[in-house]
Amino acid sequence: MTRRLILMVLFCSLLAGCSQGEPERPRSATAGREPDSSITRLPVEHWGSQLASSSRSERKTALGYLAYYGTAAEPYIPAIVQELTGSDDSLGFTAAWSLAHIGAPAYPALAGELGNLDSAVRHRAAYGLGEAGPAVAGSAIQKLDSLSRNDPVKKVRDMAAWALDQITPRQSIGDPNLGMLEGINSDSLEVRLEAVRRLGAVPVWNRAATSELIRLLADSSDVVQESVIDALVQKGKAALPMLNTALGNSRERVRSGAMAAIARIQGQF
Numbered sequence: 001m002t003r004r005l006i007l008m009v010l011f012c013s014l015l016a017g018c019s020q021g022e023p024e025r026p027r028s029a030t031a032g033r034e035p036d037s038s039i040t041r042l043p044v045e046h047w048g049s050q051l052a053s054s055s056r057s058e059r060k061t062a063l064g065y066l067a068y069y070g071t072a073a074e075p076y077i078p079a080i081v082q083e084l085t086g087s088d089d090s091l092g093f094t095a096a097w098s099l100a101h102i103g104a105p106a107y108p109a110l111a112g113e114l115g116n117l118d119s120a121v122r123h124r125a126a127y128g129l130g131e132a133g134p135a136v137a138g139s140a141i142q143k144l145d146s147l148s149r150n151d152p153v154k155k156v157r158d159m160a161a162w163a164l165d166q167i168t169p170r171q172s173i174g175d176p177n178l179g180m181l182e183g184i185n186s187d188s189l190e191v192r193l194e195a196v197r198r199l200g201a202v203p204v205w206n207r208a209a210t211s212e213l214i215r216l217l218a219d220s221s222d223v224v225q226e227s228v229i230d231a232l233v234q235k236g237k238a239a240l241p242m243l244n245t246a247l248g249n250s251r252e253r254v255r256s257g258a259m260a261a262i263a264r265i266q267g268q269f
Contacts, residue, residue, distance in 0.1 A: 047065045064097070099132070111125070210235060
């Protein structure tokens with residue numbers, strides 16, 4: 001009993017940040033890892049049955065422990081989603097954490113709740129996908145990208161942006177549609193314009209692509225600079241922080257181009 005109590009205290013400490021909303025220092029998920037035998041010494045069915053308990057404390061404990069069973073906890077995903085979408089924010093975040101660690105079978109459920117009418121649920125679902133980390137792919141990334149730019153609630157936008165950062169490192173462009181990026185330094189105007197077009201097609205949360213566009217504001221061709229400005233404007237207000245930084249650039253063309261892009265973006269809102 002003492003050992004179990006210690007484990008419960010440690011787990012509650014781990015989840016303490018979730019009850020406060022966005023985690024202070026999120027960590028990557030370890031779904032699919034070897035389960036901790038001291039936690040999973042009971043069959044998964046034991047904790048699954050606890051999800052039907054009338055005790056909030058028992059349900060929260062079960063949510064946490066199920067995460068350590070990985071895909072073996074798949075049958076309980078619908079019950080966990082009920083907690084994810086409930087009115088209790090602490091239970092909701094614990095459910096999101098649990099789904100992230102159960103692994104790939106749970107990711108569609110998290111992605112599906114990104115469209116929930118309740119902003120608190122969208123907030124939790126985005127957290128869960130970010131906690132899952134690089135294992136998340138496909139339409140979930142597209143939904144997070146849209147959420148990070150368009151959600152009417154700031155904390156949801158911020159959480160979606162954080163999640164994207166956990167899933168796809170922003171230090172690299174990593175988009176197969178970009179092709180050969182040496183075109184940005186080509187002597188051919190047409191090749192440079194095509195490179196700008198491809199950079200503009202990369203999702204706005206990829207800072208490397210946006211940074212490259214800002215660098216290209218210094219291009220000697222007015223046609224290229226205007227094309228870059230158009231691409232940055234299409235990225236919308238999410239590009240404003242990097243554009244504001246560019247106002248202090250040592251190159252006048254970068255400063256003037258950034259100013260023009262900012263003015264046009266702000267004029268949209």
